[in-house]
Amino acid sequence: MAATQKDPVLVVLQLTGGNDYLNTVIPYNNGLYKDNRRAVGIPESQITALDKDYAIPNYMAPLQKIWDEGKLAVMHGVGYLDSPRSHFRSMDIWHTCEAEKVGTEGWLGRVAREIDPKKENVVTTVSFGPCLFRALSVQGVPVACVAGPLERYGFLPNIQEPTQRQEILQRFSRMYQPIAGSGVMEYMGTTGLDSLKGADILKVAPQKYSSTVEYPNTTIGNKLKGIAQVHLAGLGSRIFYCDHGSFDTHAGQNPLHASLWTAVTEALDAFMTDLRQHDQADNVTVLMFSEFGRRVRDNGSGTDHGAAGVTFVLGDKVKGGHYGEYPSLKAEHLVQGDLNPSMDFRSIYSTILDKWMHMNPVPIVNGTYEQPAFLN
Amino acid sequence: MAYQDDIALMAHLMRRAGFGAGRDELEARVAKGYDATVEELLNPESQPPVDPYMLLRYQPAALLPGGQPPMGNVNYMYYLVNSKRPLQEKTALFWHHVFATGNSKVDNYDQLLEQIHMFRNDGMGSYRDLLLKIARNPTMIFWLDNNQNHGTAVNENWGRELLELFSLGAGNYTEKDVREASRAFTGWTFETKIPRLPYGRFPWKFEYRPEDHDSGEKEFLGHKGNLNGEDIIDIVVQQPACARFICRHLYNFFVADESQVPAWSIEPPRDPKAIETLSKAFTDSNYDMRSVLRVLFNSDFFKNARYQHLKSPAEVVVGTLRLVGGYETPMPGYGELSMQPSYMGQDLLNPPSVEGWHTGREWINSGSLMARINFVAQQVGNPDLPGVKAIIGRLQSKGTLSPDQLVDSCLDLLGPVQVGTDTRQELVDQAKKWGQVSWDNASNKEVAAKHATEMMQLIVATREFQFA
Numbered sequence: 001m002a003a004t005q006k007d008p009v010l011v012v013l014q015l016t017g018g019n020d021y022l023n024t025v026i027p028y029n030n031g032l033y034k035d036n037r038r039a040v041g042i043p044e045s046q047i048t049a050l051d052k053d054y055a056i057p058n059y060m061a062p063l064q065k066i067w068d069e070g071k072l073a074v075m076h077g078v079g080y081l082d083s084p085r086s087h088f089r090s091m092d093i094w095h096t097c098e099a100e101k102v103g104t105e106g107w108l109g110r111v112a113r114e115i116d117p118k119k120e121n122v123v124t125t126v127s128f129g130p131c132l133f134r135a136l137s138v139q140g141v142p143v144a145c146v147a148g149p150l151e152r153y154g155f156l157p158n159i160q161e162p163t164q165r166q167e168i169l170q171r172f173s174r175m176y177q178p179i180a181g182s183g184v185m186e187y188m189g190t191t192g193l194d195s196l197k198g199a200d201i202l203k204v205a206p207q208k209y210s211s212t213v214e215y216p217n218t219t220i221g222n223k224l225k226g227i228a229q230v231h232l233a234g235l236g237s238r239i240f241y242c243d244h245g246s247f248d249t250h251a252g253q254n255p256l257h258a259s260l261w262t263a264v265t266e267a268l269d270a271f272m273t274d275l276r277q278h279d280q281a282d283n284v285t286v287l288m289f290s291e292f293g294r295r296v297r298d299n300g301s302g303t304d305h306g307a308a309g310v311t312f313v314l315g316d317k318v319k320g321g322h323y324g325e326y327p328s329l330k331a332e333h334l335v336q337g338d339l340n341p342s343m344d345f346r347s348i349y350s351t352i353l354d355k356w357m358h359m360n361p362v363p364i365v366n367g368t369y370e371q372p373a374f375l376n
Numbered sequence: 377m378a379y380q381d382d383i384a385l386m387a388h389l390m391r392r393a394g395f396g397a398g399r400d401e402l403e404a405r406v407a408k409g410y411d412a413t414v415e416e417l418l419n420p421e422s423q424p425p426v427d428p429y430m431l432l433r434y435q436p437a438a439l440l441p442g443g444q445p446p447m448g449n450v451n452y453m454y455y456l457v458n459s460k461r462p463l464q465e466k467t468a469l470f471w472h473h474v475f476a477t478g479n480s481k482v483d484n485y486d487q488l489l490e491q492i493h494m495f496r497n498d499g500m501g502s503y504r505d506l507l508l509k510i511a512r513n514p515t516m517i518f519w520l521d522n523n524q525n526h527g528t529a530v531n532e533n534w535g536r537e538l539l540e541l542f543s544l545g546a547g548n549y550t551e552k553d554v555r556e557a558s559r560a561f562t563g564w565t566f567e568t569k570i571p572r573l574p575y576g577r578f579p580w581k582f583e584y585r586p587e588d589h590d591s592g593e594k595e596f597l598g599h600k601g602n603l604n605g606e607d608i609i610d611i612v613v614q615q616p617a618c619a620r621f622i623c624r625h626l627y628n629f630f631v632a633d634e635s636q637v638p639a640w641s642i643e644p645p646r647d648p649k650a651i652e653t654l655s656k657a658f659t660d661s662n663y664d665m666r667s668v669l670r671v672l673f674n675s676d677f678f679k680n681a682r683y684q685h686l687k688s689p690a691e692v693v694v695g696t697l698r699l700v701g702g703y704e705t706p707m708p709g710y711g712e713l714s715m716q717p718s719y720m721g722q723d724l725l726n727p728p729s730v731e732g733w734h735t736g737r738e739w740i741n742s743g744s745l746m747a748r749i750n751f752v753a754q755q756v757g758n759p760d761l762p763g764v765k766a767i768i769g770r771l772q773s774k775g776t777l778s779p780d781q782l783v784d785s786c787l788d789l790l791g792p793v794q795v796g797t798d799t800r801q802e803l804v805d806q807a808k809k810w811g812q813v814s815w816d817n818a819s820n821k822e823v824a825a826k827h828a829t830e831m832m833q834l835i836v837a838t839r840e841f842q843f844a
Contacts, residue, residue: 016729017729084546085536085551086536086540086546086638087729087730087731088637088638088729088731089546089638092638101642127741132738132741142742143741143742144742144743145741145742145743145744146743147719147721147743147744147747148719148743153743153746154746155746155749155750156749156750156753156837168834171802171805171806171834172837174802175798175799175802175834175837175838175839176839177798184686184736184737185839187737187740188737188740188745188839188842189839191740191741191742191745192745192839194742195742195743195745195746198742199742199746246480246481246729248729250520250521250524250531250533251521251523251524251531299524299529299530299531300524300526300528300529300531301524302521302524302531304531304532304533305532305536336551
């Protein structure tokens with residue numbers, strides 16, 4: 001692979017609902033795992049060892065491949081102090097890096113503003129999901145939100161006659177002039193104009209795309225395929241966001257967790273293969289997180305909201321391995337029955353910002369955090 | 377002019393307490409009076425209910441609410457568009473926002489529709505009774521896993537959301553309260569479900585199993601005893617935090633946009649006095665929602681909050697369909713219509729999580745803005761629809777229209793919609809390109825109608841039109 005000057009790209013995959021850490025990276029030699037997981041514990045016949053201490057369930061097999069290549073960093077015990085155990089508050093904290101108050105700016109919105117302060121590219125950030133994730137939301141920072149297929153993205157598609165279309169869209173853009181200080185009207189003005197521009201730009205991505213890789217026909221498969229199409233079109237997009245879920249496995253956990261992770265890991269496998277075949281994988285790093293882990297002791301069929309969880313970072317420039325420490329499962333070390341976080345999530349963001357995006361992490365994550373060295 | 381003010385106020389009431397109204401209806405309601413209209417809305421029994429058999433005649437599969445597009449959505453959309461009891465339907469949607477239950481897990485639209493029907497029947501009654509009903513609602517029990525909440529193995533899902541999202545709001549209870557509330561609801565489950573195959577789905581039924589209930593002593597919000605679920609609800613509704621939380625929800629839904637629910641424990645309300653007024657009505661009336669809504673709709677803070685609320689996708693779609701008309705029979709194509717709110721970020725009967733939908737400006741992103749504008753423009757651009765025809769008829773009755781008159785008349789008949797001066801200028805500039813429109817012969821009439829629908833399409837594409 002030739003030396004590259006390509007701009008670094010970050011793909012975030014949000015595992016919504018609170019992924020169960022203990023059944024994702026399994027401490028299979030630890031007797032306390034079996035003691036606490038009488039109902040949802042995964043038997044040894046159904047797991048693959050990463051090493052002498054930890055294993056992943058067989059249904060995450062594609063991730064094993066990335067681990068064997070040395071491209072998967074497993075971040076242990078991730079969380080923050082006083083975990084609120086609420087999905088919504090926890091997700092807000094991950095999105096805004098504000099644990100004590102309600103943050104108004106998303107961390108990735110700040111990153112996008114840093115990358116493109118003059119808003120020269122309205123597709124710097126592209127999100128594939130039903131809504132604008134708060135992590136991306138900063139006043140005045142454009143985000144292209146693709147809710148359905150990329151091909152159908154555009155304003156007033158029924159007006160096709162070229163001169164009429166041009167006239168109407170020009171009038172539209174004048175009516176959407178964002179007047180500073182007008183609050184939600186300004187936000188809507190900016191959104192309207194940005195989406196007008198973004199639609200024109202993104203339209204080319206599916207047309208330019210060709211690949212031998214077949215993505216699984218799942219929601220996450222389609223989202224990652226869309227991300228690959230935009231990335232490979234070379235439109236200057238630097239931040240991609242998508243989600244999958246729900247990992248909120250209070251009940252009937254095992255089959256559910258299996259189908260969720262099968263979908264995610266198969267889609268990731270296709271995505272990485274696709275990028276590699278196009279020689280466009282070396283500037284992509286994937287961050288995969290969930291808002292919290294789940295309770296150590298199962299509830300008889302699933303697991304309740306917990307605290308510390310696992311976060312993954314993967315990509316061709318990632319130094320694979322374990323980072324941080326698996327929190328103790330001993331009863332006396334648990335906090336309200338949950339794993340006590342040993343790594344602040346903002347540490348992971350800090351490494352990514354400093355070593356990958358090449359920007360000062362402090363003003364983005366609101367502080368200085370130790371940086372695990374999973375990127376050079 | 378005073379009459380025009382009455383129309384504008386009535387239009388505001390109908391947008392909020394319902395899904396908007398055409399000009400004929402607004403004129404009839406103004407003749408009846410504001411107070412009398414509020415009373416009619418608060419007492420929906422005076423109007424006929426939606427006839428479900430009409431739906432079944434056209435869409436026999438409505439009895440099998442799976443499929444794609446889901447028949448559950450078709451069913452719900454049919455009620456939303458055709459109800460003659462606008463506030464009953466709007467209040468049911470309100471509770472669907474609060475007690476957000478989703479098909480992603482429930483996988484049974486019959487049960488979700490049954491829950492919505494409960495909101496229709498009981499949504500304007502006692503909040504305490506409604507909370508008890510939702511605690512016993514098998515769909516909610518399954519959604520929040522209370523069927524897995526056993527005396528010997530507590531599952532906190534329902535107990536936590538009851539306090540965080542359905543009654544008190546974060547910060548008004550401890551982790552221990554969550555635990556104790558969850559214990560109190562052990563044994564609240566539903567009867568064994570008959571497997572779906574081979575006979576199809578059977579209705580779910582609440583069941584209390586005393587042998588699965590933890591009857592030990594509990595301590596919840598300072599109350600000690602062998603508390604059961606109903607005791608928890610009685611304690612919860614007496615908390616001042618409960619009145620404030622539910623009234624803030626009402627304010628956010630009916631009056632003006634608030635911050636998102638997770639921020640409420642930290643950010644003060646937009647209008648603390650309004651919340652106080654509503655909370656007092658809530659407490660004084662023993663949690664009677666009808667009484668609280670009466671205070672709300674008759675208050676100045678409500679009457680003055682015009683265009684302070686960003687329409688939800690349901691309001692956009694239902695409001696448009698009720699305005700343009702022609703959707704009174706559930707004909708083929710209803711399936712696609714029923715999916716429209718989901719394209720704008722609100723998949724009815726399937727909220728993204730138990731927190732429900734984020735509202736206000738969070739409805740707007742580049743994708744959803746496009747979907748809203750494209751859908752409404754397509755509807756008001758169709759002169760064959762009866763509501764559009766009626767607007768054109770009213771325009772025609774005004775005779776020859778100058779560009780300014782065309783713009784102002786269209787704005788008036790679509791709302792009245794209030795737009796900024798710059799927006800209005802753009803609309804007038806467009807109308808000037810067409811010159812004055814007249815209706816004096818067949819070909820002029822055709823041109824005039826074409827320009828009227830084009831003008832309406834431009835109006836619904838404005839930012840201002842996104843508000844109610």
